[in-house]
Amino acid sequence: MLLLGSIFLIPSTGKICSYYTFRNNAVSVFGTVDKAPxxxxxxxxxxxxxxxxDLEGNVHVFKSRDKTHFFVAPQKGEPIKVLxxxxxxxxxxxxxxxxxxxxxxxxxxxxxxxxxLALKNCRAGIxxxxx
Numbered sequence: 001m002l003l004l005g006s007i008f009l010i011p012s013t014g015k016i017c018s019y020y021t022f023r024n025n026a027v028s029v030f031g032t033v034d035k036a037p038x039x040x041x042x043x044x045x046x047x048x049x050x051x052x053x054d055l056e057g058n059v060h061v062f063k064s065r066d067k068t069h070f071f072v073a074p075q076k077g078e079p080i081k082v083l084x085x086x087x088x089x090x091x092x093x094x095x096x097x098x099x100x101x102x103x104x105x106x107x108x109x110x111x112x113x114x115x116x117l118a119l120k121n122c123r124a125g126i127x128x129x130x131x
Contacts, residue, residue, distance in 0.1 A: 001118030009111025012104035019100040022093065026083035027055065033078045034061055048074040052082040054089035062092055066099040 031052030047064045054060060074080075084092035093100075 001114055001121075005111045005114030005118060007111070008107050008114065012107035012111065015104040016101060016108070022085075023083060023095075025085060026093075027086050028095065029053065029082055029084070030079045031082040033074045033076055033080055036074050036076055046073060048080075050080055050082060050092075050094060052084070052092065054084065055086065056089075058089065060084070060089055060092065062090075064094045066094050066096045 029052050031050045033048045034051040035049040036046065047067055049061060049063050051059060051061045081095040082092050083095050084090075
């Protein structure tokens, strides 16, 4: 049970921490959806191609690793918040609080609950064995 809880807790907590670190070192700009994902009309969201300009006016394009829309498909030209590193403008992510904070937080809480439950049952087993 401890291993199962750790499988949920460690990666999700790491994702939250890496997002926090990236966000604190990044520049925030608004980009646009350059190309909607294939099957964009399906209504299940997707990972679009995003275009943004860095502080020097250079245009960069990247494919989002995160689903930016969950219930509606992204539309070409739609504004989208982008975070990029000032020293390396090609390193960028779409600023999706749902993807980077809320979903990992849910998995962290599940992992922590499993670990606490396992420790509670272990402690109850030790207490019962000592009687």
